[in-house]
Amino acid sequence: MTVVVLGAGAVGTATAWYLRKAGHDVVLVERQPDAGLETSWGNGGVIHASEVEPWSQPGMPLKIIKWLGKEDAPLLLRYGAIPHMLGWGLKFAANCTPEKFRANSESNLALALYSLRSLQEIGAETGIAYDRATRGVLKIYRSVDSLDGAQRSSDHLAGLGLTYERVSPDRCVELEPALRDTRSTLAGALYFPRDEVGDCNKFTQGLAAACAxxxxSCRFNETVQKIEISGGRAAAVITDKGRIAADTVVVAMGSFATPLLAQLGISVPIYPVKGVSITFPRGDWKDAPTVPVIDDSKLFGLVPIGDRMRISGSAEITGYDTAPAMPRAEAIIANAGYTFPEMRKHLDIAKSRVWAGLRPVSPSGTPLIGETRIGGVWINAGHGHLGWTLSCGSGRVAADLISGVKPGIAPPPGQGIVASGFH
Known part of the structure; x- marks a missing residue:
């Protein structure tokens, strides 16, 4: 069977890899000159089961309304975006019940753990170098109430496979000495020893090369225009360079799956949420963190990736705009500078890469993986802030479903777009 995979980000490339391993003829189509150059380029860098809880959680709709239009808000909804995302917003709010939040968290955790194992297997098989580090992740808190709440959530997920440890402020500094300057502000932390770090861009490009x-057939610099349907099912993909015959088409284009599938009358509840990262050379910052630190109160992550440091954070609902807003970037840098005062001496914005990408967020916070109502048209998108974390597992699940093989774990809920479970 010929399968055409649209989008060579981490999710699409992993899907192509597993489809080829299953024996299919695979074509991977990407509008950029190489794999992993859009949302997969500058993400937070952490492969973590520690952040599987979706944004659609109890109390979040009221918070978003309270933050409306505020530049320093953790999740900024711009007024101009409201008319275009009302339907999505209502579905998002419907997923904010305690019951749905728990179910969606559990689904993401299962996929995250499966994905981590799959990533490790790919790394062992291919030898891809992607600045992998396995020191775990430290999530710090400045109030006991916040730490207690996080522990309650983690306790529930620990029963389903999450590994974590609650640590004192002194232990925080033992794990990451760069926190010594702000030790007095800490209530403690949760330490996730199985979380990993890696350069998603390097991994994705390495995996694309392994696929080739x-x-x-990796077709870069080629833009998808439409999916051709014949006899009620997928027949081909039309690009700016011609027609690619297909038995099956997998749309793995992140936020851009929505407008493409809308051409076929398929309404996909995925909305882009812009995130910002700042990547700068470690340089002579000799005491820079070696353990990734996520700051719960300041809402940023500082992650060492090879010889670079990356600060990430911010969530901005502003349509498909990918230009990084400097006020948002400066706010992230200021927050990181509070926690790591030494960083201010080593971060030169002129020598940094300020980047923004679009997280493809579904209302439930779980990805859409499965066949749409049109035969042969599949989707693997909507991974939100967990694209890098869930990519390999999602690709594996999608390839199994397409091949008629029962996947290693239950697919995420279909949310009305795909059928859940295995048929």
Whole structure:
């Protein structure tokens, strides 16, 4: 069977890899000159089961309304975006009940753990170098109430496979000495020893090269225009460079899956939420963190990736705009500078890469993986802030479903777009 995968981000490339391993003829189509150059380029860098809880959680709709239009808000909804995302917003609010929040968290955790194992297997098989580090992740808190609440959530997920440890402020500094300057502000932390770090861009490009060696046709610099339907099912993909015949098409284009599938009358509840990261050379910052630190109160992550440091954070609902807003970037830098005062001496914005990408967020916070109502048209998108974390597992699940093989875990809920479970 010929399968055309649209989008060579981490999710699409992993899907192509597993489809080829299953014996299919695979074509991978990407509008950029290489894999992993859009949302997969500058993400937070952490592969973590520690952040599987979706944004659609109890109390979040009221918070978003309270933050409306505020530049320093953790999740900024711009007024101009409201008319375009009302339907999505209502579905998001419907997923903010305690019951749905818990179910969606559990689904993400299962996929995250499966994905981590799959990523490790791919790394062992291919030898891709992607600045992998396995020191775990430290999530710090400045109030006992916040730490207690986080522990309650983690306790529930620990029963389903999450590994974590609650640590004191002194232990925080033992794990990451760069926190010594702000030790007095800490209530403690949760330490997640199984979380990993890696450069998603390097991994995705390495995996695309491995796909090509296995016979996948990687077609870069080629823009998808539409999916051709014949006899009620997928027949081809039309691009700016011609027609690609297909038995099956997998749309793995992140936020851009929505407008493409809308051409076929398929309404996909995925909305882009812009995130910002700042990547700068470690340089002579000799005491820079070696353990990734996520700051719960300041809402940023500082992650060492190879010889670079990356600060990430911010969530901005502003349509498909990918230009990084400097006020948002400056706010993230200021927050990180509070926690790591030494960082201010080593971060030169002129030598940094300020980047923004679009997280493809579904109302439930779980990805859409499965066949749409049109035969042969599949979707693997909507991973939100967990694209890098869930990519390999999602690709594996999608390839199994397409091949008619029962996947290693239950697919995420279909949310009305795909059928859940295995048929």
């Amino acid at each position: 060696k296995q016979g996948v």
